[in-house]
Amino acid sequence: MYQTVDVIGAGLAGTECALQLADRGVRVRLHEGRPARMSPAHRTDRFAELVCSNSLKSTKPETAAGVLKWELDAMGCRLLPMARSCSVPAGGALAVDREEFSRVVTEEAMAHPLVEVVREEVTQIPAGPSVIAAGPLCSDALFEAISRAVGEESMSFFDAAAPIVSAESIDGSIAFSQSRYEEGGAGDYLNCPMERDEYDAFVDALLSAERVISRDFEQADLFCACQPIEEVARTGHDSIRFGALKPVGLTNPMTGRRPWAAVQLRAENAQRSAYNLVGFQTNLTWPEQRRVFRMIPGLGRAEFLRYGVMHRNSFVDSPHALDATFAIPGTNARLAGQITGTEGYVEAMASGLLAALNTYAHLAHLPYPRLPATGALGSLVAYATDPATVGYQPMHVNFGLVPPLEDAPRRKDDRRRRMAERARADMGAFVADRHDLFADARQVPAQ
Template structure:
């Protein structure tokens, strides 16, 4: 039986291993966690989601829905697991990240045609067939090997993750349930919303701009952020109203206490099937942890928030796919080496 060696037990690596097994070949799946952790992962589970827990829109006839529907019809393991572990989130397919990772891990571990090796790969041998799906948090040693193979230095940008708060610490006398424009797949109000008036918003922006941040390891003017996942400090620096036209936009929401649209809103999305935790949507940041607690507790409804995870910034590595890869995602110079997922230059869970 032909063996395919797959580096990385994330979304792309697990889906690759599953499809290799379905095609009648043997998959050797390498995952360095938990023996060696990354700056953002917390567990050794396969397919651990470290950023958002949303797989984007399920509204029919949109591009994200179409991509997911194609994957379902092609027998995607990840789409099947997502359907079984979803949590309420309006039009979005959002999952309980722990149950999702556990579901994928069980499926991969129980598949006889897949062997999992918990080790870091640092060398790519020419005689094997490889799928490199090591993701944006590829280890330095493997990144150097990829650079040697391709003749290109790796590219990277800085990405960030949002804080998560304990549900019981949210003040529900202030926060209210609503989906934007009243839209959700099942007619329920899936988001929690923390409203701010103008004075509260202005004070919050001042605090964000003044907050201490984690020092960068490279000069500030060399840092490139992913525009769709900017830290709130970076958004605030672009103008005082930028946040309320971005992640804090109040459109489509009415505060039931006032009967009016708030000046700004912070939305919270359910993290788990138990509904015991919520993430602050679009509130990725790299403030120091103590500063995050102080600044984010200025948000009405979160004044007593208990943080289960603070926001962080991490580096995302990828290759120059258009220059290096053919239509089949094979290296043009080494056709026995394939790339899959975010390291190939795509962005997004489902796209990976």
């Protein structure tokens, strides 16, 4: 029997982690501050409460979300089967009755003989082995304790992220490669040029678009941290043309002259398969982002890998503050869930499972698991632990993070299908090779 592990936070990541450790014979103290200390977003004291959407995204096998679910089944995820048992009709997505799902997860965790539930707020990092899965609304006291351990420069209190689009969805006949004042092209940025009428129409749409109505806990100091592009535009019709969309130093090769305005796109990874809309932090709703930002020349058919978000979201600069197992150097604690910058419900389950595997490997003196980077989870972990990652922001699984295929098919659907097949094959081989970690995991599902 191994020493007791403290798991802080009974959300998706924390509950998955606690059950995985307990299933491997590890005693767990699962700490949950509710109901004594409620967060602004939660309504109940139950575990794994879904506070936003009730959708766990696509189940289609050729999507990144579908691949992630397959990988979790292969690794013996505990919460995903519970979600399916509480599912409601949602077409090609997995959606749940949130009340029933939370009830089932809570009962499962509380009934496990090796899980002790402790209803108290944790304000310090435990001295012994622990997993902190406190979520993006981590309490101020614990947030400060983590900040002291990793350094204040490695913590973010607000998530002000610009949208990311798939490179293959950008119209290369319009967008051109060039850095400001560079001659000859082939620069570090892609540029989407706007003529005056296009700019005027874009600003009008931006100012009239529907915005997210923030809760009080999302509003404090928000605009001091980073102005949403629509708020900058409100200060004057040409304000963003002299800011994020300034065209100075650029020459449109199609016209031979400087555009009226230009949206710059910056590569999000070394493969240049995903691009960030520079300066486009926004509080627009997701449907409005899709509508308005597709007005940008070159982005008319843009596929959004991540929409812009702007709300309270405590997270750590994981690539630079944590080690490859998401542990805080110099402590016995590792982080899991959205506080590491892995975003999404199923991603939180996956992060909790991985935290359990890493913690168990440490306690049992086993090699740490190294997930295949060709998979949905492995590529997300590679992104979140790569010191070369610059300007780290929360991210969910997407094919833009996956290494490109050799001899990739021309059609996008064929590429996605091949990527999904490769991911399933590599994860299946990984699970089979690490029998020491997965001896009790369910049989790898059929491909």
